[in-house]
Amino acid sequence: MKIRLFSASIAFVASVLASAGAQASLFVSAQDDIFLAGQTTVPIFPPSQTQTAVPGNGAGLLPVAVSVTGGETLNLTATGTANCGIGCISSGPGGNPQFGTGSIAAYGDVGAYTGTPGEGFQLVGVFNAGPTPWAPFVIGAGGSFIVPIGATKLYLGLPDGFSFQGPPGTYNDNTGGFTVTGVGVPEPATWATMLIGLLGLGAARSRRPARSA
DSSP, X not given: OHHHHHHHHXXXXXXXXXHHHHTOEEEEETTBBGGGTTOSSOOOOOTTOTTTSOTTTTTOBOOEEEEOOTTXXXXXXXXXXXXXXXXXXXXXXXXXXXXXXXXXXXXXXXXXXXXXXXXXXXXXXXXOOSSSSBOOEEOTTEEEEEOOTTOOEEEEEBOOBGGGEESBOOOTTOEEEEEEESXXXXXXXXXXXXXXHHHHHHHHHHHSOOOOO
16 A cells, blocks of 8 residues: 555656646846857957947847757747847747848857848757857747757857847847746656655655554
């Protein structure tokens, strides 16, 4: 009886944790510069480089980084809106047709980005796999993505630049962002640790003397 109850407890806890992990989410700010993937600090550009960055620091923020394993499949979904500054209309994670076609030059470890019409200012990702420059790709509202062999991180951010052309930059006047789900699922080692702990707890309970009537 105790064994059946303990097994049921393990199954219940595992299902709850799996459900919680599958629903884990994170927020990607409209200021998260996908071209800073792999960088440890945000560069400060001279005020004269107005297209590369607005005076002060138009490079925005470092992109969100998620730990991944080569070969696994990520099932991502994204919601929310982002605004690219004064007089700029909002965009969903899949972009906005009124932004036209983005064509932004490479920077650092990230290669050039060229979107199809209507894909300006949308959610994009970069895997740190293979030699640089890494190729940015569109995530948009979501989908299934296979992690390249050798990749350990997925970076999430947005492509931005003056009129979505030329060098990346002009991030600091952006507002809003996207909520991305399908990330943060516990790794196998984490599951093993939790189950070992549960097994130890069950063993301790089985050795406890029964109370007298």
